[in-house]
Amino acid sequence: FVPVRMILGKFSCGVTENRGDKMRTIKLDQAIIEHCKTVIWVLDKTYEKSIRTFFRGQDNKIKEFKKKLEDLRFERDGNIIMHTSGDDKSEIRIMFTIPITQCET
Numbered sequence: 001f002v003p004v005r006m007i008l009g010k011f012s013c014g015v016t017e018n019r020g021d022k023m024r025t026i027k028l029d030q031a032i033i034e035h036c037k038t039v040i041w042v043l044d045k046t047y048e049k050s051i052r053t054f055f056r057g058q059d060n061k062i063k064e065f066k067k068k069l070e071d072l073r074f075e076r077d078g079n080i081i082m083h084t085s086g087d088d089k090s091e092i093r094i095m096f097t098i099p100i101t102q103c104e105t
Contacts, residue, residue: 011027011028011029012025012026012027012028013025013026013028014026040076044069044072044073044076047069047072048069051065051066051069074093074095078096079093079094079095079096080093080094080096081093081094082094
């Protein structure tokens, strides 16, 4: 038997490794963020590959779904797309940027 010790507090979890001589702390809030980024990346690549596979030779369909994928990527990056309620299918795109004072020089 190997003794295991776990410590839970706030958004972190501590676990002893081997025979308790080494402790490792995992920040759960950061782990969830990284996990979500990975899942989103996998879904993005799967969707992109599916478009090319399902609609091979159908350029109009490929163009339509690639546009939808680009819109999803735009929103994923923290921006907003607002669609107007008219037949002309107009939209307003709001792109958020880092203020100049916060940019690296």
